[in-house]
Amino acid sequence: MAVGGSGGHNGVKSIISALGDPGFARxxxxxxxxxxxxxxxxxxxxxxxxxxxxxxxELVVRAADAVEAIVKDGLTTAMNRFNGKPKG
Numbered sequence: 001m002a003v004g005g006s007g008g009h010n011g012v013k014s015i016i017s018a019l020g021d022p023g024f025a026r027x028x029x030x031x032x033x034x035x036x037x038x039x040x041x042x043x044x045x046x047x048x049x050x051x052x053x054x055x056x057x058e059l060v061v062r063a064a065d066a067v068e069a070i071v072k073d074g075l076t077t078a079m080n081r082f083n084g085k086p087k088g
Contacts, residue, residue, distance in 0.1 A: 027066045
């Protein structure tokens with residue numbers, strides 16, 4: 001979860017532009033890092049591997065849980081609970 005800039009994400013830049021303020025919470029899902037020498041744009045736009053595809057349902061549940069925690073417990077508590085890699 002984050003509050004602030006776009007992190008280079010054009011969709012987030014567009015939302016910030018439309019709102020006129022970068023001060024909104026967002027739930028992000030990490031995509032890892034490309035192999036050395038691989039173009040990051042190609043990495044971001046590539047299809048998920050089989051292993052990654054298998055993780056998508058779990059990631060969706062975790063993201064939904066994070067949104068629920070933001071609403072119920074507040075941003076700081078939710079960030080402390082969800083930021084970083086899942087345990088287990």
